[in-house]
Amino acid sequence: MxxxxxxxxxxxxxxxxxxxxxxxxxxxxxxxxxxxxxxxxxxxxxxxxxxxxxxxxxxxxxxxxxxxxSEPERHVERDPFLARVFFGADLDDDGLRSLFTRRREAVLAQLARFERMRAEAEASDRGARLRLATLDNGIAHLRTELAWLDTVEEEVV
Amino acid sequence: MxxxxxxxxxxxxxxxxxxxxxxxxxxxxxxxxxxxxxxxxxxxxxxxxxxxxxxxxxxxxxxxxxxxxSEPERHVERDPFLARVFFGADLDDDGLRSLFTRRREAVLAQLARFERMRAEAEASDRGARLRLATLDNGIAHLRTELAWLDTVEEEVV
DNA sequence: CGACCATAGTTGACAAGTCTACTAGGTGAC
DNA sequence: GTCACCTAGTAGACTTGTCAACTATGGTCG
Structure with missing residues:
Protein backbone atom coordinates (compact mmCIF):
# COMPACT_ATOMS: atom_id res chain seq x y z
CA MET A 1 0.00 0.00 0.00
CA SER A 70 4.70 -11.04 21.78
CA GLU A 71 2.78 -9.98 24.85
CA PRO A 72 0.33 -7.19 23.93
CA GLU A 73 1.64 -3.89 25.27
CA ARG A 74 -0.43 -2.60 28.14
CA HIS A 75 -3.05 -0.41 26.53
CA VAL A 76 -2.98 3.12 27.95
CA GLU A 77 -6.55 3.98 28.76
CA ARG A 78 -7.56 7.61 28.59
CA ASP A 79 -11.29 8.19 28.32
CA PRO A 80 -12.27 11.87 28.41
CA PHE A 81 -15.95 11.00 28.79
CA LEU A 82 -15.49 8.80 31.88
CA ALA A 83 -13.16 11.43 33.31
CA ARG A 84 -16.05 13.90 33.12
CA VAL A 85 -18.43 11.42 34.73
CA PHE A 86 -15.92 10.95 37.56
CA PHE A 87 -16.14 14.67 38.37
CA GLY A 88 -19.83 14.78 37.43
CA ALA A 89 -20.91 15.97 40.88
CA ASP A 90 -19.43 19.36 39.95
CA LEU A 91 -21.93 19.62 37.09
CA ASP A 92 -25.52 20.73 37.50
CA ASP A 93 -28.37 18.40 36.49
CA ASP A 94 -28.67 19.86 33.00
CA GLY A 95 -24.94 19.61 32.41
CA LEU A 96 -24.90 16.00 33.51
CA ARG A 97 -27.92 15.07 31.40
CA SER A 98 -26.34 16.79 28.42
CA LEU A 99 -23.10 14.87 28.98
CA PHE A 100 -24.93 11.54 28.90
CA THR A 101 -27.17 12.54 25.99
CA ARG A 102 -24.24 13.56 23.81
CA ARG A 103 -22.46 10.36 24.69
CA ARG A 104 -25.50 8.31 23.77
CA GLU A 105 -25.77 10.08 20.41
CA ALA A 106 -22.09 9.51 19.63
CA VAL A 107 -22.35 5.83 20.59
CA LEU A 108 -25.50 5.32 18.52
CA ALA A 109 -23.90 6.98 15.48
CA GLN A 110 -20.80 4.81 15.80
CA LEU A 111 -22.94 1.70 16.28
CA ALA A 112 -24.93 2.48 13.12
CA ARG A 113 -21.65 2.81 11.15
CA PHE A 114 -20.32 -0.47 12.52
CA GLU A 115 -23.55 -2.34 11.82
CA ARG A 116 -23.57 -1.07 8.25
CA MET A 117 -19.97 -2.31 7.87
CA ARG A 118 -20.97 -5.60 9.48
CA ALA A 119 -23.82 -6.11 7.03
CA GLU A 120 -21.50 -5.54 4.07
CA ALA A 121 -18.72 -7.77 5.34
CA GLU A 122 -18.02 -11.35 4.37
CA ALA A 123 -16.50 -14.02 6.59
CA SER A 124 -14.92 -16.00 3.80
CA ASP A 125 -11.71 -17.33 5.38
CA ARG A 126 -10.14 -17.33 8.84
CA GLY A 127 -8.41 -14.01 8.25
CA ALA A 128 -11.69 -12.37 7.29
CA ARG A 129 -13.44 -13.93 10.28
CA LEU A 130 -10.76 -12.55 12.61
CA ARG A 131 -10.96 -9.07 11.09
CA LEU A 132 -14.72 -9.29 11.43
CA ALA A 133 -14.27 -10.33 15.06
CA THR A 134 -12.54 -7.01 15.81
CA LEU A 135 -15.59 -5.25 14.39
CA ASP A 136 -17.90 -7.44 16.49
CA ASN A 137 -15.80 -6.49 19.50
CA GLY A 138 -16.50 -2.84 18.80
CA ILE A 139 -20.21 -3.50 18.34
CA ALA A 140 -20.44 -5.51 21.57
CA HIS A 141 -18.72 -2.76 23.55
CA LEU A 142 -20.92 -0.04 22.06
CA ARG A 143 -24.04 -2.00 23.05
CA THR A 144 -22.65 -2.42 26.55
CA GLU A 145 -22.03 1.30 26.69
CA LEU A 146 -25.68 1.98 25.77
CA ALA A 147 -26.94 -0.41 28.44
CA TRP A 148 -24.64 1.20 31.00
CA LEU A 149 -25.89 4.66 30.01
CA ASP A 150 -29.48 3.51 30.62
CA THR A 151 -28.63 2.29 34.12
CA VAL A 152 -26.59 5.36 35.06
CA GLU A 153 -29.20 7.81 33.87
CA GLU A 154 -31.86 6.01 35.84
CA GLU A 155 -29.80 5.76 39.01
CA VAL A 156 -27.94 9.04 39.11
CA VAL A 157 -29.62 11.81 37.18
CA MET B 1 -3.14 16.39 47.17
CA SER B 70 -16.93 21.02 27.06
CA GLU B 71 -17.27 18.37 24.39
CA PRO B 72 -15.24 15.30 25.41
CA GLU B 73 -12.11 15.12 23.25
CA ARG B 74 -12.24 12.30 20.77
CA HIS B 75 -10.65 9.37 22.55
CA VAL B 76 -7.71 7.98 20.60
CA GLU B 77 -8.19 4.26 20.52
CA ARG B 78 -5.12 2.07 20.32
CA ASP B 79 -5.67 -1.51 21.38
CA PRO B 80 -2.61 -3.73 20.88
CA PHE B 81 -4.64 -6.87 21.55
CA LEU B 82 -7.25 -6.20 18.85
CA ALA B 83 -4.44 -5.20 16.49
CA ARG B 84 -3.01 -8.70 16.96
CA VAL B 85 -6.41 -10.29 16.38
CA PHE B 86 -6.74 -8.29 13.16
CA PHE B 87 -3.56 -9.93 11.83
CA GLY B 88 -4.35 -13.21 13.57
CA ALA B 89 -4.42 -15.18 10.32
CA ASP B 90 -0.62 -14.85 10.30
CA LEU B 91 -0.48 -16.78 13.59
CA ASP B 92 -0.67 -20.54 13.85
CA ASP B 93 -3.46 -22.19 15.88
CA ASP B 94 -1.38 -22.40 19.05
CA GLY B 95 -0.34 -18.78 18.79
CA LEU B 96 -3.91 -17.66 18.31
CA ARG B 97 -5.19 -19.77 21.19
CA SER B 98 -2.42 -18.43 23.39
CA LEU B 99 -3.32 -14.86 22.41
CA PHE B 100 -6.92 -15.37 23.48
CA THR B 101 -6.01 -17.30 26.64
CA ARG B 102 -3.65 -14.59 27.85
CA ARG B 103 -6.28 -11.97 27.10
CA ARG B 104 -8.88 -13.91 29.05
CA GLU B 105 -6.54 -14.23 32.03
CA ALA B 106 -5.75 -10.51 32.00
CA VAL B 107 -9.44 -9.61 31.77
CA LEU B 108 -10.40 -12.02 34.57
CA ALA B 109 -7.67 -10.62 36.83
CA GLN B 110 -8.79 -7.05 36.17
CA LEU B 111 -12.44 -8.02 36.72
CA ALA B 112 -11.58 -9.59 40.08
CA ARG B 113 -9.81 -6.37 41.14
CA PHE B 114 -12.75 -4.23 40.06
CA GLU B 115 -15.31 -6.44 41.80
CA ARG B 116 -13.30 -6.30 45.02
CA MET B 117 -13.26 -2.51 44.74
CA ARG B 118 -16.97 -2.53 43.96
CA ALA B 119 -17.75 -4.57 47.09
CA GLU B 120 -15.80 -2.13 49.28
CA ALA B 121 -17.31 1.00 47.77
CA GLU B 122 -20.19 3.05 49.12
CA ALA B 123 -22.68 5.04 47.07
CA SER B 124 -23.39 7.65 49.71
CA ASP B 125 -24.00 10.80 47.66
CA ARG B 126 -24.33 11.69 43.99
CA GLY B 127 -20.57 12.22 43.61
CA ALA B 128 -19.85 8.79 45.03
CA ARG B 129 -22.53 7.21 42.81
CA LEU B 130 -20.97 8.84 39.74
CA ARG B 131 -17.47 7.67 40.66
CA LEU B 132 -18.90 4.22 41.24
CA ALA B 133 -20.57 4.40 37.84
CA THR B 134 -17.15 4.70 36.18
CA LEU B 135 -16.15 1.50 37.96
CA ASP B 136 -19.37 -0.20 36.85
CA ASN B 137 -18.55 0.91 33.32
CA GLY B 138 -15.22 -0.90 33.56
CA ILE B 139 -16.88 -4.03 34.98
CA ALA B 140 -19.56 -4.06 32.26
CA HIS B 141 -16.95 -3.77 29.49
CA LEU B 142 -14.78 -6.50 31.01
CA ARG B 143 -17.77 -8.86 31.10
CA THR B 144 -18.55 -7.99 27.49
CA GLU B 145 -14.95 -8.76 26.59
CA LEU B 146 -15.24 -12.20 28.22
CA ALA B 147 -18.46 -12.96 26.36
CA TRP B 148 -16.87 -11.83 23.09
CA LEU B 149 -13.83 -14.03 23.77
CA ASP B 150 -16.14 -17.04 24.23
CA THR B 151 -17.82 -16.42 20.88
CA VAL B 152 -14.60 -15.78 18.98
CA GLU B 153 -12.83 -18.82 20.33
CA GLU B 154 -15.80 -20.99 19.37
CA GLU B 155 -16.13 -19.51 15.88
CA VAL B 156 -12.57 -18.96 14.79
CA VAL B 157 -10.06 -21.17 16.56
C1' DC C 1 -12.37 30.29 -16.04
C1' DG C 2 -11.95 29.78 -11.36
C1' DA C 3 -13.17 27.26 -7.27
C1' DC C 4 -13.00 23.23 -5.15
C1' DC C 5 -12.09 18.38 -4.36
C1' DA C 6 -9.44 13.89 -4.53
C1' DT C 7 -5.05 11.86 -4.97
C1' DA C 8 -0.21 11.62 -3.16
C1' DG C 9 3.40 13.01 -0.37
C1' DT C 10 6.72 16.15 2.62
C1' DT C 11 8.31 19.01 6.40
C1' DG C 12 8.98 21.88 10.73
C1' DA C 13 7.47 22.90 15.05
C1' DC C 14 5.25 21.24 18.96
C1' DA C 15 2.82 18.87 22.57
C1' DA C 16 2.33 14.80 25.18
C1' DG C 17 3.99 11.22 27.59
C1' DT C 18 7.70 7.81 29.19
C1' DC C 19 12.10 6.07 31.01
C1' DT C 20 15.74 6.35 33.87
C1' DA C 21 18.27 8.02 37.28
C1' DC C 22 18.85 10.88 40.90
C1' DT C 23 18.30 13.21 46.04
C1' DA C 24 16.77 12.40 50.72
C1' DG C 25 14.68 10.95 55.18
C1' DG C 26 12.38 7.30 57.89
C1' DT C 27 10.91 2.30 59.00
C1' DG C 28 11.26 -2.54 59.50
C1' DA C 29 13.64 -7.09 58.79
C1' DC C 30 17.42 -10.10 59.36
C1' DG D 1 24.34 -2.34 60.92
C1' DT D 2 23.00 -2.52 56.46
C1' DC D 3 19.76 -3.57 53.16
C1' DA D 4 15.40 -3.07 51.25
C1' DC D 5 11.39 -0.51 50.99
C1' DC D 6 8.15 3.51 51.48
C1' DT D 7 7.38 8.35 51.19
C1' DA D 8 8.23 12.60 48.31
C1' DG D 9 9.99 15.04 44.67
C1' DT D 10 13.22 16.51 40.58
C1' DA D 11 15.31 16.48 35.97
C1' DG D 12 17.30 15.21 31.39
C1' DA D 13 16.80 12.68 27.43
C1' DC D 14 13.97 10.56 24.71
C1' DT D 15 9.98 8.60 21.84
C1' DT D 16 5.58 9.20 20.08
C1' DG D 17 2.17 11.47 17.92
C1' DT D 18 -0.25 15.83 16.21
C1' DC D 19 -0.97 20.18 13.72
C1' DA D 20 -0.49 22.97 10.12
C1' DA D 21 1.31 24.31 6.14
C1' DC D 22 3.24 23.22 1.91
C1' DT D 23 4.08 21.03 -3.14
C1' DA D 24 1.93 18.78 -7.11
C1' DT D 25 -1.58 16.87 -10.62
C1' DG D 26 -5.98 16.06 -12.60
C1' DG D 27 -11.06 16.20 -12.63
C1' DT D 28 -15.71 18.20 -11.92
C1' DC D 29 -19.11 21.81 -11.28
C1' DG D 30 -21.25 26.07 -12.22
Whole structure:
Protein backbone atom coordinates (compact mmCIF):
# COMPACT_ATOMS: atom_id res chain seq x y z
CA MET A 1 0.00 0.00 0.00
CA UNK A 2 0.90 3.66 -0.21
CA UNK A 3 0.80 5.96 2.80
CA UNK A 4 -2.37 7.41 1.37
CA UNK A 5 -4.03 3.98 1.12
CA UNK A 6 -2.97 3.20 4.67
CA UNK A 7 -4.47 6.41 5.96
CA UNK A 8 -7.81 5.51 4.40
CA UNK A 9 -7.67 1.99 5.82
CA UNK A 10 -6.86 3.33 9.28
CA UNK A 11 -9.80 5.73 9.08
CA UNK A 12 -12.28 3.13 7.84
CA UNK A 13 -11.56 -0.46 8.86
CA UNK A 14 -9.37 -0.35 11.97
CA UNK A 15 -10.15 3.16 13.21
CA UNK A 16 -12.09 1.92 16.21
CA UNK A 17 -9.05 0.29 17.77
CA UNK A 18 -6.13 2.03 16.09
CA UNK A 19 -5.95 5.55 14.74
CA UNK A 20 -3.07 7.15 12.85
CA UNK A 21 -2.07 10.57 11.64
CA UNK A 22 -0.80 10.70 8.06
CA UNK A 23 2.45 12.43 9.03
CA UNK A 24 3.07 9.53 11.37
CA UNK A 25 2.19 6.94 8.73
CA UNK A 26 4.63 8.37 6.17
CA UNK A 27 7.41 8.64 8.76
CA UNK A 28 6.81 5.10 9.98
CA UNK A 29 6.88 3.78 6.41
CA UNK A 30 10.23 5.53 5.83
CA UNK A 31 11.52 3.97 9.06
CA UNK A 32 10.32 0.50 8.05
CA UNK A 33 12.17 0.88 4.75
CA UNK A 34 15.31 2.04 6.59
CA UNK A 35 15.06 -1.04 8.85
CA UNK A 36 14.62 -3.34 5.88
CA UNK A 37 11.09 -4.35 6.85
CA UNK A 38 9.58 -2.85 3.71
CA UNK A 39 10.54 -1.95 0.15
CA UNK A 40 9.31 0.93 -1.98
CA UNK A 41 8.21 0.72 -5.59
CA UNK A 42 7.32 3.91 -7.40
CA UNK A 43 4.32 3.35 -9.64
CA UNK A 44 3.29 5.96 -12.20
CA UNK A 45 -0.08 7.33 -11.23
CA UNK A 46 -2.91 6.91 -13.72
CA UNK A 47 -4.31 10.43 -13.95
CA UNK A 48 -2.90 11.14 -10.51
CA UNK A 49 0.46 11.67 -8.78
CA UNK A 50 2.96 8.81 -8.64
CA UNK A 51 2.35 6.23 -5.92
CA UNK A 52 5.02 5.02 -3.52
CA UNK A 53 3.86 1.47 -3.07
CA UNK A 54 5.30 -0.24 -0.02
CA UNK A 55 5.74 -4.01 0.09
CA UNK A 56 6.63 -6.08 3.13
CA UNK A 57 9.97 -7.95 2.97
CA UNK A 58 10.94 -11.28 4.49
CA UNK A 59 12.51 -9.39 7.41
CA UNK A 60 9.26 -7.46 7.75
CA UNK A 61 7.24 -10.68 7.87
CA UNK A 62 9.58 -12.02 10.56
CA UNK A 63 9.20 -8.83 12.60
CA UNK A 64 5.41 -9.04 12.21
CA UNK A 65 5.38 -12.66 13.36
CA UNK A 66 7.50 -11.78 16.40
CA UNK A 67 5.20 -8.90 17.26
CA UNK A 68 2.08 -11.05 16.87
CA UNK A 69 3.47 -13.63 19.27
CA SER A 70 4.70 -11.04 21.78
CA GLU A 71 2.78 -9.98 24.85
CA PRO A 72 0.33 -7.19 23.93
CA GLU A 73 1.64 -3.89 25.27
CA ARG A 74 -0.43 -2.60 28.14
CA HIS A 75 -3.05 -0.41 26.53
CA VAL A 76 -2.98 3.12 27.95
CA GLU A 77 -6.55 3.98 28.76
CA ARG A 78 -7.56 7.61 28.59
CA ASP A 79 -11.29 8.19 28.32
CA PRO A 80 -12.27 11.87 28.41
CA PHE A 81 -15.95 11.00 28.79
CA LEU A 82 -15.49 8.80 31.88
CA ALA A 83 -13.16 11.43 33.31
CA ARG A 84 -16.05 13.90 33.12
CA VAL A 85 -18.43 11.42 34.73
CA PHE A 86 -15.92 10.95 37.56
CA PHE A 87 -16.14 14.67 38.37
CA GLY A 88 -19.83 14.78 37.43
CA ALA A 89 -20.91 15.97 40.88
CA ASP A 90 -19.43 19.36 39.95
CA LEU A 91 -21.93 19.62 37.09
CA ASP A 92 -25.52 20.73 37.50
CA ASP A 93 -28.37 18.40 36.49
CA ASP A 94 -28.67 19.86 33.00
CA GLY A 95 -24.94 19.61 32.41
CA LEU A 96 -24.90 16.00 33.51
CA ARG A 97 -27.92 15.07 31.40
CA SER A 98 -26.34 16.79 28.42
CA LEU A 99 -23.10 14.87 28.98
CA PHE A 100 -24.93 11.54 28.90
CA THR A 101 -27.17 12.54 25.99
CA ARG A 102 -24.24 13.56 23.81
CA ARG A 103 -22.46 10.36 24.69
CA ARG A 104 -25.50 8.31 23.77
CA GLU A 105 -25.77 10.08 20.41
CA ALA A 106 -22.09 9.51 19.63
CA VAL A 107 -22.35 5.83 20.59
CA LEU A 108 -25.50 5.32 18.52
CA ALA A 109 -23.90 6.98 15.48
CA GLN A 110 -20.80 4.81 15.80
CA LEU A 111 -22.94 1.70 16.28
CA ALA A 112 -24.93 2.48 13.12
CA ARG A 113 -21.65 2.81 11.15
CA PHE A 114 -20.32 -0.47 12.52
CA GLU A 115 -23.55 -2.34 11.82
CA ARG A 116 -23.57 -1.07 8.25
CA MET A 117 -19.97 -2.31 7.87
CA ARG A 118 -20.97 -5.60 9.48
CA ALA A 119 -23.82 -6.11 7.03
CA GLU A 120 -21.50 -5.54 4.07
CA ALA A 121 -18.72 -7.77 5.34
CA GLU A 122 -18.02 -11.35 4.37
CA ALA A 123 -16.50 -14.02 6.59
CA SER A 124 -14.92 -16.00 3.80
CA ASP A 125 -11.71 -17.33 5.38
CA ARG A 126 -10.14 -17.33 8.84
CA GLY A 127 -8.41 -14.01 8.25
CA ALA A 128 -11.69 -12.37 7.29
CA ARG A 129 -13.44 -13.93 10.28
CA LEU A 130 -10.76 -12.55 12.61
CA ARG A 131 -10.96 -9.07 11.09
CA LEU A 132 -14.72 -9.29 11.43
CA ALA A 133 -14.27 -10.33 15.06
CA THR A 134 -12.54 -7.01 15.81
CA LEU A 135 -15.59 -5.25 14.39
CA ASP A 136 -17.90 -7.44 16.49
CA ASN A 137 -15.80 -6.49 19.50
CA GLY A 138 -16.50 -2.84 18.80
CA ILE A 139 -20.21 -3.50 18.34
CA ALA A 140 -20.44 -5.51 21.57
CA HIS A 141 -18.72 -2.76 23.55
CA LEU A 142 -20.92 -0.04 22.06
CA ARG A 143 -24.04 -2.00 23.05
CA THR A 144 -22.65 -2.42 26.55
CA GLU A 145 -22.03 1.30 26.69
CA LEU A 146 -25.68 1.98 25.77
CA ALA A 147 -26.94 -0.41 28.44
CA TRP A 148 -24.64 1.20 31.00
CA LEU A 149 -25.89 4.66 30.01
CA ASP A 150 -29.48 3.51 30.62
CA THR A 151 -28.63 2.29 34.12
CA VAL A 152 -26.59 5.36 35.06
CA GLU A 153 -29.20 7.81 33.87
CA GLU A 154 -31.86 6.01 35.84
CA GLU A 155 -29.80 5.76 39.01
CA VAL A 156 -27.94 9.04 39.11
CA VAL A 157 -29.62 11.81 37.18
CA MET B 1 -3.14 16.39 47.17
CA UNK B 2 0.55 15.96 46.56
CA UNK B 3 1.94 14.56 43.33
CA UNK B 4 2.62 11.38 45.23
CA UNK B 5 -1.01 11.09 46.40
CA UNK B 6 -2.21 11.75 42.86
CA UNK B 7 -0.01 9.01 41.48
CA UNK B 8 -1.52 6.52 43.91
CA UNK B 9 -5.04 7.64 43.07
CA UNK B 10 -4.37 7.33 39.36
CA UNK B 11 -3.02 3.83 39.85
CA UNK B 12 -5.89 2.68 42.04
CA UNK B 13 -9.21 4.42 41.49
CA UNK B 14 -9.16 5.91 37.98
CA UNK B 15 -6.47 3.75 36.41
CA UNK B 16 -8.91 1.90 34.16
CA UNK B 17 -9.82 5.02 32.22
CA UNK B 18 -6.92 7.37 32.89
CA UNK B 19 -3.31 6.51 33.55
CA UNK B 20 -0.50 8.89 34.44
CA UNK B 21 3.25 8.80 34.77
CA UNK B 22 4.59 10.52 37.88
CA UNK B 23 6.96 12.72 35.92
CA UNK B 24 3.96 13.92 33.99
CA UNK B 25 1.91 14.49 37.15
CA UNK B 26 4.57 16.65 38.81
CA UNK B 27 5.08 18.68 35.63
CA UNK B 28 1.35 19.19 35.17
CA UNK B 29 0.99 20.32 38.78
CA UNK B 30 3.79 22.87 38.27
CA UNK B 31 2.01 24.07 35.14
CA UNK B 32 -1.33 24.37 36.95
CA UNK B 33 0.36 26.49 39.62
CA UNK B 34 1.99 28.67 36.93
CA UNK B 35 -1.45 29.14 35.33
CA UNK B 36 -3.02 30.05 38.65
CA UNK B 37 -5.29 27.00 38.71
CA UNK B 38 -3.63 25.59 41.83
CA UNK B 39 -1.68 26.75 44.88
CA UNK B 40 1.09 24.94 46.72
CA UNK B 41 1.38 24.62 50.47
CA UNK B 42 4.47 22.97 51.89
CA UNK B 43 3.53 20.78 54.82
CA UNK B 44 6.21 19.36 57.10
CA UNK B 45 6.18 15.60 56.76
CA UNK B 46 5.39 13.59 59.90
CA UNK B 47 8.27 11.14 59.92
CA UNK B 48 8.58 11.58 56.17
CA UNK B 49 9.75 14.14 53.62
CA UNK B 50 7.89 17.45 53.34
CA UNK B 51 4.71 17.33 51.27
CA UNK B 52 3.88 19.82 48.53
CA UNK B 53 0.12 19.92 48.97
CA UNK B 54 -1.72 21.35 45.98
CA UNK B 55 -5.07 23.07 46.40
CA UNK B 56 -7.42 24.12 43.63
CA UNK B 57 -8.03 27.89 43.30
CA UNK B 58 -11.17 29.72 42.18
CA UNK B 59 -9.61 30.01 38.71
CA UNK B 60 -8.93 26.28 38.82
CA UNK B 61 -12.56 25.54 39.71
CA UNK B 62 -13.71 27.72 36.83
CA UNK B 63 -11.36 25.91 34.42
CA UNK B 64 -12.63 22.55 35.72
CA UNK B 65 -16.26 23.60 35.23
CA UNK B 66 -15.49 24.75 31.68
CA UNK B 67 -13.76 21.47 30.92
CA UNK B 68 -16.62 19.42 32.39
CA UNK B 69 -19.13 21.22 30.17
CA SER B 70 -16.93 21.02 27.06
CA GLU B 71 -17.27 18.37 24.39
CA PRO B 72 -15.24 15.30 25.41
CA GLU B 73 -12.11 15.12 23.25
CA ARG B 74 -12.24 12.30 20.77
CA HIS B 75 -10.65 9.37 22.55
CA VAL B 76 -7.71 7.98 20.60
CA GLU B 77 -8.19 4.26 20.52
CA ARG B 78 -5.12 2.07 20.32
CA ASP B 79 -5.67 -1.51 21.38
CA PRO B 80 -2.61 -3.73 20.88
CA PHE B 81 -4.64 -6.87 21.55
CA LEU B 82 -7.25 -6.20 18.85
CA ALA B 83 -4.44 -5.20 16.49
CA ARG B 84 -3.01 -8.70 16.96
CA VAL B 85 -6.41 -10.29 16.38
CA PHE B 86 -6.74 -8.29 13.16
CA PHE B 87 -3.56 -9.93 11.83
CA GLY B 88 -4.35 -13.21 13.57
CA ALA B 89 -4.42 -15.18 10.32
CA ASP B 90 -0.62 -14.85 10.30
CA LEU B 91 -0.48 -16.78 13.59
CA ASP B 92 -0.67 -20.54 13.85
CA ASP B 93 -3.46 -22.19 15.88
CA ASP B 94 -1.38 -22.40 19.05
CA GLY B 95 -0.34 -18.78 18.79
CA LEU B 96 -3.91 -17.66 18.31
CA ARG B 97 -5.19 -19.77 21.19
CA SER B 98 -2.42 -18.43 23.39
CA LEU B 99 -3.32 -14.86 22.41
CA PHE B 100 -6.92 -15.37 23.48
CA THR B 101 -6.01 -17.30 26.64
CA ARG B 102 -3.65 -14.59 27.85
CA ARG B 103 -6.28 -11.97 27.10
CA ARG B 104 -8.88 -13.91 29.05
CA GLU B 105 -6.54 -14.23 32.03
CA ALA B 106 -5.75 -10.51 32.00
CA VAL B 107 -9.44 -9.61 31.77
CA LEU B 108 -10.40 -12.02 34.57
CA ALA B 109 -7.67 -10.62 36.83
CA GLN B 110 -8.79 -7.05 36.17
CA LEU B 111 -12.44 -8.02 36.72
CA ALA B 112 -11.58 -9.59 40.08
CA ARG B 113 -9.81 -6.37 41.14
CA PHE B 114 -12.75 -4.23 40.06
CA GLU B 115 -15.31 -6.44 41.80
CA ARG B 116 -13.30 -6.30 45.02
CA MET B 117 -13.26 -2.51 44.74
CA ARG B 118 -16.97 -2.53 43.96
CA ALA B 119 -17.75 -4.57 47.09
CA GLU B 120 -15.80 -2.13 49.28
CA ALA B 121 -17.31 1.00 47.77
CA GLU B 122 -20.19 3.05 49.12
CA ALA B 123 -22.68 5.04 47.07
CA SER B 124 -23.39 7.65 49.71
CA ASP B 125 -24.00 10.80 47.66
CA ARG B 126 -24.33 11.69 43.99
CA GLY B 127 -20.57 12.22 43.61
CA ALA B 128 -19.85 8.79 45.03
CA ARG B 129 -22.53 7.21 42.81
CA LEU B 130 -20.97 8.84 39.74
CA ARG B 131 -17.47 7.67 40.66
CA LEU B 132 -18.90 4.22 41.24
CA ALA B 133 -20.57 4.40 37.84
CA THR B 134 -17.15 4.70 36.18
CA LEU B 135 -16.15 1.50 37.96
CA ASP B 136 -19.37 -0.20 36.85
CA ASN B 137 -18.55 0.91 33.32
CA GLY B 138 -15.22 -0.90 33.56
CA ILE B 139 -16.88 -4.03 34.98
CA ALA B 140 -19.56 -4.06 32.26
CA HIS B 141 -16.95 -3.77 29.49
CA LEU B 142 -14.78 -6.50 31.01
CA ARG B 143 -17.77 -8.86 31.10
CA THR B 144 -18.55 -7.99 27.49
CA GLU B 145 -14.95 -8.76 26.59
CA LEU B 146 -15.24 -12.20 28.22
CA ALA B 147 -18.46 -12.96 26.36
CA TRP B 148 -16.87 -11.83 23.09
CA LEU B 149 -13.83 -14.03 23.77
CA ASP B 150 -16.14 -17.04 24.23
CA THR B 151 -17.82 -16.42 20.88
CA VAL B 152 -14.60 -15.78 18.98
CA GLU B 153 -12.83 -18.82 20.33
CA GLU B 154 -15.80 -20.99 19.37
CA GLU B 155 -16.13 -19.51 15.88
CA VAL B 156 -12.57 -18.96 14.79
CA VAL B 157 -10.06 -21.17 16.56
C1' DC C 1 -12.37 30.29 -16.04
C1' DG C 2 -11.95 29.78 -11.36
C1' DA C 3 -13.17 27.26 -7.27
C1' DC C 4 -13.00 23.23 -5.15
C1' DC C 5 -12.09 18.38 -4.36
C1' DA C 6 -9.44 13.89 -4.53
C1' DT C 7 -5.05 11.86 -4.97
C1' DA C 8 -0.21 11.62 -3.16
C1' DG C 9 3.40 13.01 -0.37
C1' DT C 10 6.72 16.15 2.62
C1' DT C 11 8.31 19.01 6.40
C1' DG C 12 8.98 21.88 10.73
C1' DA C 13 7.47 22.90 15.05
C1' DC C 14 5.25 21.24 18.96
C1' DA C 15 2.82 18.87 22.57
C1' DA C 16 2.33 14.80 25.18
C1' DG C 17 3.99 11.22 27.59
C1' DT C 18 7.70 7.81 29.19
C1' DC C 19 12.10 6.07 31.01
C1' DT C 20 15.74 6.35 33.87
C1' DA C 21 18.27 8.02 37.28
C1' DC C 22 18.85 10.88 40.90
C1' DT C 23 18.30 13.21 46.04
C1' DA C 24 16.77 12.40 50.72
C1' DG C 25 14.68 10.95 55.18
C1' DG C 26 12.38 7.30 57.89
C1' DT C 27 10.91 2.30 59.00
C1' DG C 28 11.26 -2.54 59.50
C1' DA C 29 13.64 -7.09 58.79
C1' DC C 30 17.42 -10.10 59.36
C1' DG D 1 24.34 -2.34 60.92
C1' DT D 2 23.00 -2.52 56.46
C1' DC D 3 19.76 -3.57 53.16
C1' DA D 4 15.40 -3.07 51.25
C1' DC D 5 11.39 -0.51 50.99
C1' DC D 6 8.15 3.51 51.48
C1' DT D 7 7.38 8.35 51.19
C1' DA D 8 8.23 12.60 48.31
C1' DG D 9 9.99 15.04 44.67
C1' DT D 10 13.22 16.51 40.58
C1' DA D 11 15.31 16.48 35.97
C1' DG D 12 17.30 15.21 31.39
C1' DA D 13 16.80 12.68 27.43
C1' DC D 14 13.97 10.56 24.71
C1' DT D 15 9.98 8.60 21.84
C1' DT D 16 5.58 9.20 20.08
C1' DG D 17 2.17 11.47 17.92
C1' DT D 18 -0.25 15.83 16.21
C1' DC D 19 -0.97 20.18 13.72
C1' DA D 20 -0.49 22.97 10.12
C1' DA D 21 1.31 24.31 6.14
C1' DC D 22 3.24 23.22 1.91
C1' DT D 23 4.08 21.03 -3.14
C1' DA D 24 1.93 18.78 -7.11
C1' DT D 25 -1.58 16.87 -10.62
C1' DG D 26 -5.98 16.06 -12.60
C1' DG D 27 -11.06 16.20 -12.63
C1' DT D 28 -15.71 18.20 -11.92
C1' DC D 29 -19.11 21.81 -11.28
C1' DG D 30 -21.25 26.07 -12.22
Missing amino acids: TGYDLKRHFDSTVGHFWTADKAHIYRTLAQLVAEGCAEVETVAGAGAPDRQEHHITAAGRAALAAWLA | TGYDLKRHFDSTVGHFWTADKAHIYRTLAQLVAEGCAEVETVAGAGAPDRQEHHITAAGRAALAAWLA
